[in-house]
Amino acid sequence: MNDIKVNRRGFLKALGWGGAGTALTACDLPTTITLEEGKEEVVAYVVPEEYVIPGIGVWYASTCTQCDAGCGLHGRVREGRILKVEGNPDSLINNGSTCLMGQAGVQNHYNPDRVTQPMMRKGAGLQPISWDDAMAELSKRIKSTSGSKIAWVSGSVSGHQSVLISEFLSSVGSKNHFAHETINSSVWSQVCADMIGDAEPRLRLDKAQIIVSFGADFLGTWKSPVHFAGEYAKFRSGQRGMLVQVEPKMTLTGGNADLWIAANPGTEGALALGVANFILDRGWNKENVPGTVKQALAAYDVDTVAGLTGVPATKIQRIASLFSERAPSLAIAGATVEGQANGYDAASAVMLLNIIMGNIGNTIEAGNKFPERALRAKSGNTGDLVKFAQGLEDKKFDLLFFSNSNPVYTAPDALRVKENLSNASFKVALTQHPDETALAADLVLPLYSSMEDWGSHVPAYQPEKVSLSIQQPLMEPLYKDTRGFGDVMLSLLKVKSNAYNKFPDYYSYLKTAMVNMPESVRSGLKGSRDQMWTNLLQNGVLNAGSNTPKLTPKPRAIKAATVSKNSEYPMHLVPSARLGLWDGRHANIPWLQEAPDQISKVVWGSWAELHPSTAGKLGVQNGDFIRVSSASGSIETQVYVHKGIHPNVVAVPMGQGHSAYGRYAKDRGVNPLKILDAVSEEKTGELALYATRVKVTKTNKSEVLVKMGGSETQLGRGFVRTVSADQFRRTEGEA
Amino acid sequence: MSLKNILENFSDFRRDAEVGGHHDYEHRWAMSIDLNLCIGCNACSTACYAENNLGIVGKEKFEKGQAMHWLRVERYWDETDGEFPEQGASFVPMMCQQCGAATCEPVCPVAATYHTPDGLNAQVYNRCIGSRYCSNNCPFRVRYFNFWSYYEQSWPEPLNQQLNPDLSVRDKGVMEKCTFCVQRIRTAKDTAQREKRQLQDQDFVTACAQACPTNAITFGDTLDPNSKVSKAWRKHQVERGPYTHKKPKENAELRGYRVFEELNVDPSIMYLERVRETEV
Missing domain, CATH: 2.40.40.20 (Barwin-like endoglucanases)
Structure with missing residues (x-):
């Protein structure tokens, strides 16, 4: 129409000099910012910009990044602002639900204490610096540091962000990627890999009639809480499965258990072996394990185990009977079992229970694996933290990168991470918030929030189909001096590699990568590449078939360690x-x-x-x-x-x-x-x-302990009434 | 109608809860909360904060009992617990029960809390003078008073950009409480009207029901016989209206009940009893 483009703000400024502007600005114009960059042009007040209808909220699909479960989201955007998130019903992980952390994602995005500009250490403090200067300094450092002296510390990471980290590290010749998560299930995964040949099997809570969970808080903090809560709802409907929870401190899952047992800490493995022995001793399910395994179990008779664990013998017998009678069963091990010095053996004992009961291939199925190996989740753990701390202690690193990880806060003092950080001459924190690690860094690069950034996520725990979730911006960046994680990664890659020069930004990289996926992955998407991309953004998730390899149980003889007395620290x-x-x-x-x-x-x-x-x-x-x-x-x-x-x-x-x-x-x-x-x-x-x-x-x-609720019990007021499970099964068992 | 007419034919005009309440209801919003499925995770409560512009009060005011959690998840231990709570804890989401014969309504000196044709206990913030009589009279303790201007502390920039423009931010001196997400009801009604159709079940749900990871909360219109919530109420033989000991459920094993039903306030929320394993 007209070649002269007038920026809206400039137009209003010009009007402000005359009288008309005063009248106009007083109308409290809605902020009409579109999601498309650079489209902030003059429009008449009565003609709202594309996508924006004042007063009407529009929902866009994205992905939650509050933990690494990868729940799909729908974000409500109104007048260019993200107001609320809800679960994406198309996501097989969360089926339209969210947890409280997901709901609070908007407060992560709008947090008043975000880092809003790059900062560089000058003397004792961090001083603002421009992105150009920051990146110039950084590329100088990358070029002058030998690859083996460069390390990256991240949290769990998957999808194309993970690809770019690996590509960057290989472009500089480094193999030092440490993925650190304090809350993880890596010991259990290792046990699964060794005993059934699949590190991340699918757990069919919905099929089970009894679940015995040894410290796995699957409703709260284990693997994929919202997904498991949905599966738990199925488990509790109809014939209503029974939940037994063994843990030293009641978790959210323990609070919902039918039987909650506090075994002596560190003896959960022995309890599992005791249950296994009792089952085999009765002559049940013998055929599932070789004789050597059975012989090794003989040491764990009920009375010995009762003595070790502090759980009464009658209770152990009861659990064992229920566990074998109420098939199909499922036994899982979580943090408090994994996190012992004998965690691997204890978790193996729990897996042995599954093998004895024939749960492999029944309530424990082969997990779906994303076909593109490079996009699969790199799950964080604490082993990497230990290795990183050791490397730091040994002065192995000069240039350190931190993304989505705050080891200065999460590492135990005994690992001396904070003190030894000075062993690395230059530390870069890619972060959204001024966390402890960022404040100890030499260069702080402020990132977009997950609601401003692009991304793709392939969660480690995959539901009934292979799932990938797309993260798209739900609003324009709040701060002009922040950048997307992928964009920063591309800039870092371009320092030493020419392969990425064709991508001006992460958006173009992600789009190209997604639409060029193999047919097997993008089976659900139709049409031209642009149409596929649009489809993907609309759905937010890609659910692409499932693979069903058979699992082979490999039972082995296990000895559970005992826990010694410690008189100084009892x-x-x-x-x-x-x-x-x-x-x-x-x-x-x-x-x-x-x-x-x-x-x-x-x-x-x-x-x-x-x-x-x-x-x-x-x-x-x-x-x-x-x-x-x-x-x-x-x-x-x-x-x-x-x-x-x-x-x-x-x-x-x-x-x-x-x-x-x-x-x-x-x-x-x-x-x-x-x-x-x-x-x-x-x-x-x-x-x-x-x-x-x-x-x-x-x-x-x-001091007064500030908590909700005045009374710890109902005092007979009958807020929560109860009915027996037998009654429930009689009246609602068919549902 | 003249006063004389009213006095002479009072029984014609007097319509209480027994015969369907004071209104010819257009809708009667209600819920069913299944305590067999509720895991006490707090997702509903946080979703409510996000949807309804609930203020943050901080530790000191929380201690004084001034938290603004319209929907709170209570946790109770059993009085019969021995050394350990072997049967876990009991969780219950507690919010305004939108009573059909609400005790909060008649005590308001300025009619700031009143009964809508949808069967909701509405709170008109502009009318409220902060007498707090309603809160005093609520047996469920689910009315929350703005003792302070919480908004001054709750949303420092840019947190304020998250505020839901569909409803107001309340200032001190005003009572507030769960509205069954009345802004969502309003939007859904407007949309249905614009599309020249009737409001349908599951056109919308409240923020808490939407977020719930186990789908423990069902929301809907009990006047629509085909709504999910109507079916749940029928299945568990819970009926609106006054509580009577004379009419026990045909099947005593059904799980539906309303909290404090004996107070005869006709709550709109049916809870389904928590299920306890007897075999262990």
Whole structure:
């Protein structure tokens, strides 16, 4: 129409000099920003811009990045702002639901304490710097550092972001990629790989009639919580399966169990072997394991196991009978079992139960694997943290990159990550928030939030079909000096490689990569490449068939270690994970700080859980401060007394105790990860998070414990009424 | 109608809960919450914060009981627990029960809380003078008073950009509570009207029902006999209207109940009993 393009802002500015502008601006014009960059042109007020109808919300598909489960999202965008997210019903992972962390993703995006511009260390402090200067400095460093001295520390990462990290590292000749996640299930995965030949099998909770979970908080913090909650709903409908939870401290899953058992910490493996022995001893299911395995189990007779675990013999027999009678069954092992020095053997004992009961191929199926190997999830673990810490100690790295990872906060003090960071001459943090690691870095590169950025996600735990989820921006970046993760990766790649010069930005790379996927992957998409891309963005997810290799069980004889007495540090520390603050990454989200912990109902702080008998002996009650000391350090926090914990255990939740990370997180509560001993799991080299021994002493300090709810019981008021499972099965069993 | 007419024929005009309430209802929004499925994860509560512009009060005010959680998930231990809570905990999402004979309504001196033709207990913020009589009279403790201007602290820029423009941000001196996401009801009604059709079941659900990972919450219109929620109420033989001991359920094994039904407030939320394993 007209060659002269007038920018809207400039137009209004010009009008502002005359009288007309005053009248116009007073109308409180809606912000009409489209998702297309550079389309901010003059439009009449009555003709809204493309995509934007004032007052009408439009939903766009994207992916949640609050944890690495990869739930599909629909984001409601109105007047160019993202207002709320809901689950994408097309996603087979979350089927339209979200958890509280997903809901709070918008507060991660709109967080008032984001890093808004690149910063570089000058002397003791970080000073603002331009992107050009930052990238010039960085490419100089990349060119002058030998590849083996470059390392990348990330969280769990998958999809094309993972591809770009690997490509970057190989372009500079480095093999040092450490993926670190405090909340993981890597020991269990290793056991699955070794005993059934699939590291990430599909668990059919929906098919099971009984689940015995040894410390796996699958409703809260294990693998894919929203997915498992959906499967749990199926498990609890109709014939209603039974849930037995064995763990030292009640988790969200334990709170929903039919039978909750606190075995002596570290003896869960022995309990599993005791159950296995009882089943085989009765002559049931013998054919599933060779004689040698059975012979090795003979040492675990019920009375011995009862003595080891502290679980009454009658209860062990009951669990064993139920487990064998109520087929199909399923046994799983989670954090508190994996996180012991003998975690691998204990988790193997749990898997042996599945093999004995013939669950392999029944309630444990081969997991779907994304056909393109490079896009599969690189799941974070703590073994990589240990290796990284060792490398740092040995001065192996000069140039360090951190993305989506905050080891200065999450690493135990015993690993000396914070002190040894100075061994690396230049540290780069690619981050959205001013976390502890960013503040210790030499260069901070501010990233888009996940609601401003592009991405693709292939979660480690795949549902009934091979699934990939697309992350598309739900609004324009809030801060002009932030950049997308993929865009920064491309710039880094271009320092030493020419292969990516044809991609001006991550969007063009992602689009090209997606539409050129092999036919097997993009089977669901139709039409031309542009149409496929549009389809993909509309659906948000790609569900592409399933592969069904057969699993072969490889049973082996297992010996479960016992836990020795420790007179100096008699108690066990459980640094419990919570669905909410997670490993501490969500402590800067006010909704999640104010959302009560599901079990203790405490808000805005830390607490230590103690059993009434232990609290009685110590002479403390709710709100009193105690000191929890290990060989590696001590923390002080308030007591919450309840019965859902082993008397020999003190549980302090992860998540608080930040020394930075914005106004909502800073200087609030304590971080139990800091005082963990550097004990490693013997077979896998994972950090044994639950193996630290502590002593607990009383202090003179006491404050009101701020929590929701005045009474701990219903006091006969009948809010929650109950019915027996037998009745339920009679009346609703057919549903 | 004259006063004389009303006085002489009072029984014609007096229509209470027994005969369908004071209104010819257009809709009667209701819920069914299955405590067999509820895992107490708090997703519903956080979704409510996101949808309804609920303020953050911080630790000190939380301690004083001033949290604005319209929907809170309560956790109870059993009184009969021995050394350990072997049967787990009990969780219950608690929010305004949108009573048909609400005790909060008649005590409001300025009619800020009133009964809508949809069967909701509406709260008119502009009318509210903050007497807090309604909160005092609510047996469920689900009305929340703005003792302070929470908005000043809750949404420092740019957090304020997340605020839902479909409803207001409340200032101090005003009572607020769960509205069954009345803005979603309004939008769905407008859309249906624009498309010249009747409102259909599952055209929309409340934010809490939408988020729930186990689909424990079912929302809908009990006047629509084919709605999911109507079917659930029928299946469990829970009926609207006053509570009576004379009419027990035909099948005593059904799980439906309403909290504090004996108070005769006619709650719109039916809970389904938690299921407890007896075999273990």
